[in-house]
Amino acid sequence: MKKRERKSAAATRDLLLDAATSLMAERRSPDISLADIAERTGMSRALVIYYFGSKEGMLLAVLDLGVSQAVAGLAELAVADLPVKTKLRMHISGLVRTYIQVPYANQLLQLMMLPDNPGRAHKVAEIYVRPLSEFYQSIIEQGAREGVFRVVDARLFYFMLVGATEHFTASGLVMSDIFGEPGITEVLQRRYEAFLYETALGVLAPGERD
């Protein structure tokens, strides 16, 4: 492939990815078809298949696009010359913000982690779960070296923090229906970020437990 063709191929793929993410955001669901993408872009379904290989390939590409920037940020934060509590606070804000900004992320991840396709689940876990749990491992180690954290299992910490973030951002109607809040407002988001930070600090604090 010549250089100009490669550039054009990349542009087409970006266009298709952009259509896919727009459709998911509009529907607040990752349940879109390759035909939907073809229709939105005016391209043929065959061309969409050429670029993504399959629906699974499309879902993986969307996930990769959505989390690659966040994951790169995570790696930078891990090695940044900052106090560990600042890193933790920045990370929690970023995690909550990412889940709120990409309303289909949660469902997309769950769809892709179903046990019907271990190969796909493995790729997703490598793209998303491993970087997160390695980040937690690194800040727990930094905190322990600085004497401000105790050593806890980074995997358990991962399940707690990511699960807590997911459930909040996927709360949908519960917020208005049960809790009488008009969805996740800016104020509520900030309060939850502060709550999660205190939660994380609480379990990481050195000292005796009951």
Added chain:
Amino acid sequence: MKKRERKSAAATRDLLLDAATSLMAERRSPDISLADIAERTGMSRALVIYYFGSKEGMLLAVLDLGVSQAVAGLAELAVADLPVKTKLRMHISGLVRTYIQVPYANQLLQLMMLPDNPGRAHKVAEIYVRPLSEFYQSIIEQGAREGVFRVVDARLFYFMLVGATEHFTASGLVMSDIFGEPGITEVLQRRYEAFLYETALGVLAPGERD
């Protein structure tokens, strides 16, 4: 309807519910049809529709069956004459155990809370979310009266604890693939219960925050 007919109707409904929960457990997914239930029980699809009304009616009945016992236990625990930390510890163990015992619960709840059907989401929230958040409100108040907890927003506590439990029990392939554990073993389950208890105690502990 005569008494004997009512009894027989209840038995038939139980039989259909039993088939529905067995099918979900076997497939580890709530994605079953009324036709699947008809086939499993040897009854006609019309009879299944007569008892459940619709697929949504069937899903609601399965959820109600799965959580009604747990919710009743929650109400008892709330008023039990026990130290608040004992209540919290017992509740967390029960929550993790329930999510592990009903492997389709998580997906079932999410499916039923999708915003496409606010009426259904409302019923699910009333059956499940409200009792949980009211339980948290009651133990936070008890702990504050006893001087062992600070007052935190029970809704934020709900999202944290339930989300953390959900994410762990739905971890599936992540456990083996990324974390090298053979799924959720008894030992890992106990460790996570202890971790969540410490996490909850940490955020509820009175005193200054960073």
